[in-house]
Structures are given as structure tokens and as C-alpha cells.
Amino acid sequence: MAAPDTHKIxxxxxxxxxxxxxxxxxxxxxxxxxxxxxxxxxxxxxDVGVDGEILRSCGVASCPEDNIIELANGCICCTVADDFVPAIEALLSRGEKPDHIIIETSGLALPKPLVKAFDWPTIRSRLTVDGVVAVVDGAAVLAGTFADDPDLVAAQRAADPSLDHDNPLEEVFEDQLLCADMVVLNKSDLLSADEKIQARDQIAAILPPAVKIVVTSEGRIDPELLLGLEAAAEDAIETRKSHHDDEPEHDHDEFESFVLDVGPLSDPDQFILRLSSIAEQHDVLRMKGFFEVAGKPMRLLVQGVGRRFRQNFDRPWHKDELRRGRLVVIGEAGLDRAAIAAAVG
Incomplete structure (x- = not known):
């Protein structure tokens, strides 16, 4: 393990x-x-910063609102020069520098290009990648969402080079694991003891032997375990293999997202059931957003992965805030936007 540079954040x-x-x-x-x-x-x-809004609503002293920067102009692994570097420079130009920076990538991002950005002279002298942490939905893995057998695919390709077994979703998932210093197997509360073992085994089959897997639920993990890995990942980027190593640049033409305006909800539970049905019928990967519930002073946060949805009131609406419901829909390219919009209502 590389020794940390005490002059770098x-x-x-x-x-x-x-x-x-x-x-x-x-x-x-x-x-x-x-x-x-x-x-x-x-x-x-x-286009709608749901995650940033959730974190800004924490109101904790450890991370004042001025220390939260949101990049919504595309996947960070594709906009390093245009967005990431200026964001870092703006952050470090402020009076009191942070003790530690946390970067949350989009769910479709490849982490390796971002790690490479830390080798840029303007960043390398001031920052180091303490660690790359991949968070995995244990229930999704067990359900077979990314259950393709790499060895079997390799054998099939060797037997018939004309076959195309590429799966963009699986490649993104595997690239995130292959770049990680630690994997957090999350949502373990949805799994039995045997299922946790099965999910761990599936993930471990992809990972290098030195990468640890931590099992948790609701993201509850000791910061002392997660922060301070001292990996200096930018110094060993070539050892982190990727499906996209031979590509000149990476894009996200395989995926698309759009935002739908939603009026006040009279029955949130029925709305969630409708979204679950839409996700199944149209093979939507992810839905999330904030909504107004008629007669309620609180804002409703809804987050869905496939057919699984969660909802909670996250904070009161601000007095001068426009109470507008907005739903972000993310899926593979070719989503029937008109049909989804009609079904959402």
C-alpha cells in the first residue's frame, strides 16, 4: 500500500x-x-439533482452546503476537463480546505477515467485517490441482474468468434468492481444468510483477491473503515483492468434519461404501484424524484430500482419554493418516452 502524501487531500x-x-x-x-x-x-x-438535494438536506456541520458541488452536465467520466477539474479548483480556492473529499459518481459512470484525472499536474500535486469504493445492490446481484459467467462467455467466444455477448449494463457493473479498493455489498437486509453468501461469491468471482467485500444495509458503515484506505489509486491505474481500456473515449449512447413533471399526488401508494408497473413494462432501470402530496407540508422523496420502490417525506417545502413534482427516468436507449409519460399521468 502506497504511503499517503500528507500534503495532499x-x-x-x-x-x-x-x-x-x-x-x-x-x-x-x-x-x-x-x-x-x-x-x-x-x-x-x-437533469434533476435528486442526490444533491438529499445530501444538502442533511444539515450536518461536517459538510456545510458550500462544500457540496453538483455536476449535472453529463457523466463525470466523460466531462473531466470541462466539469471536474474546474470544480476541484473552485473547491480548493476557498479559505478553509476540506480534510477529505468524497465524489459520488453517477450510476452509469466508469470510475477508471476519473481516477486517471488525478494524474493531471494541476490535481496530482494537491489530491490523492484515497480509495475507490463500489456499492452493490446485493438483492439485484442475487436476482441475476449481472449474473453472466465471465468464464463461460470467454469459452463461448473462443469457440465461435462471430458471437457477440456484449452486455453494456454488465460491462459498466464489472468495470466499477474492477476499479474498486473496497466493495460494499449493500441492502443485505433483503437477503437471507445463504443469499448473502451467494451474492458475495458472485462478486468475489469478478474482483482481484486483495479487494475486500463489506456487507451492510442502509449504507451503515464505519467511516474509519471506508476513509483512510491510502490506496493512492492514481499511481497504479494500469493495474485496474476495464472493458474499455482499448477505447479512445467512453460515451453513454447505450443509456438515456428524461424528466417528467408530475402534479400533486392524492394517493402516494397508488402512485408507487403505478411506477412499479411502468418499470416492469418498459424495462426502466431507475426512477427517482420529489413530489407534492395534496394537503401535506412535507416533500415526498421517491426512489426506485427496477420494480422496487421506497418513499419518505424528506423535509418541509420551503416557503418560497415552487411545489413541482419531477420524476427522473433512466434506462437503456430506446425507452418509449411518450408511453411512459402517459402512464405516469
């Missing part, structure tokens, strides 16, 4: 597929920072 990259629980984990870190002054850079795939 340690930075932890939190990656993970859509809905794995990255934001929940980061919120837990903020609430248990143990005296650290933290800064956040949040990247979302889509």
Missing part, C-alpha cells in the same frame, strides 16, 4: 450501479464524520 470515489445505495451511504458518512470537515462532488445522470 485524500479523496474517496464512491461508485456503484443505479440505485445501489451510494447516496444513503454518503449521508451516513456525513452524519458520522467524527470531526472531519468533508466536501462532496456529486454527479448525476439526468
Amino acid at each position: 485524500p479523496t474517496t470515489i464512491i461508485t456503484g450501479f443505479l440505485g445501489s445505495g451510494k447516496t444513503t451511504l454518503i449521508r451516513h458518512l456525513l452524519e458520522h464524520a467524527q470531526g472531519r470537515r468533508l466536501a462532496l462532488i456529486i454527479n448525476e445522470f439526468g
Whole structure:
């Protein structure tokens, strides 16, 4: 393990597929920072900053609102020069520098290009990648969402080179794991003891032997375990393999997202059931947003992964705030936007 440079600010990259629980984990870190002054850079795939709003509503002293920077102009792994570097420079130009920076990538991001950005001279002298942490939805893995057998695929390709077994979703998932210094197997409360073992085994089959897997639920993990890995990942980037190593640049043409305006809800439970049905019928990967519930002073936060949805009132509406419901829909390219919009109502 590389020795940390005490003149550099340690930075932890939190990656993970859509809905794995990255934001929940980061919120837990903020609430248990143990005296650290933290800064956040949040990247979302889509136009509505749901994750940034959730974290700004924490109101914890460890991470004042000025230390939360949101990048919503596309996946951070594709906009390093245009967005990431200026964000870092703006953050470090402020009077009191953070003790630790946490970067939450979008669920579709490849972490390796972001780690490479830390080798840029303007960043390398001031920051180091303390660690890359991949958050995994254990229930999704067990359900077979990313259950392709790499060895079997390799054997099939060797037997018939004309076959195309590429799966963009699986490649994103595996690239996130292959770049990680630690994997958080989240949502373990949805799994039995045997299922946890099965999920761990599936993930371990992809990982290098030195990468540890930590099992948790609701993102509850001791910050002392997550922060301070001292990986200096930018110094060993070539050892972190990726499906995209031979590509000149990476894009996200395989995915798309759009935002729908939603009026006040009279029955949130029925709305959630409708979204679950839409996700199944149209193969939607992720839905999330804030909504007004008729007669309620609180804002409703809804987050869904496939057919699984969660809802809670996260904070009161501000007096001067427009009470507008907005739903972010994310899926593979080709989503029937008109049909989804009609079904949402």
C-alpha cells in the first residue's frame, strides 16, 4: 500500500450501479464524520439533482452546503476537463480546505477515467485517490441482474468468434468492481444468510483477491473503515483492468434519461404501484424524484430500482419554493418516452 502524501487531500470515489445505495451511504458518512470537515462532488445522470438535494438536506456541520458541488452536465467520466477539474479548483480556492473529499459518481459512470484525472499536474500535486469504493445492490446481484459467467462467455467466444455477448449494463457493473479498493455489498437486509453468501461469491468471482467485500444495509458503515484506505489509486491505474481500456473515449449512447413533471399526488401508494408497473413494462432501470402530496407540508422523496420502490417525506417545502413534482427516468436507449409519460399521468 502506497504511503499517503500528507500534503495532499485524500479523496474517496464512491461508485456503484443505479440505485445501489451510494447516496444513503454518503449521508451516513456525513452524519458520522467524527470531526472531519468533508466536501462532496456529486454527479448525476439526468437533469434533476435528486442526490444533491438529499445530501444538502442533511444539515450536518461536517459538510456545510458550500462544500457540496453538483455536476449535472453529463457523466463525470466523460466531462473531466470541462466539469471536474474546474470544480476541484473552485473547491480548493476557498479559505478553509476540506480534510477529505468524497465524489459520488453517477450510476452509469466508469470510475477508471476519473481516477486517471488525478494524474493531471494541476490535481496530482494537491489530491490523492484515497480509495475507490463500489456499492452493490446485493438483492439485484442475487436476482441475476449481472449474473453472466465471465468464464463461460470467454469459452463461448473462443469457440465461435462471430458471437457477440456484449452486455453494456454488465460491462459498466464489472468495470466499477474492477476499479474498486473496497466493495460494499449493500441492502443485505433483503437477503437471507445463504443469499448473502451467494451474492458475495458472485462478486468475489469478478474482483482481484486483495479487494475486500463489506456487507451492510442502509449504507451503515464505519467511516474509519471506508476513509483512510491510502490506496493512492492514481499511481497504479494500469493495474485496474476495464472493458474499455482499448477505447479512445467512453460515451453513454447505450443509456438515456428524461424528466417528467408530475402534479400533486392524492394517493402516494397508488402512485408507487403505478411506477412499479411502468418499470416492469418498459424495462426502466431507475426512477427517482420529489413530489407534492395534496394537503401535506412535507416533500415526498421517491426512489426506485427496477420494480422496487421506497418513499419518505424528506423535509418541509420551503416557503418560497415552487411545489413541482419531477420524476427522473433512466434506462437503456430506446425507452418509449411518450408511453411512459402517459402512464405516469
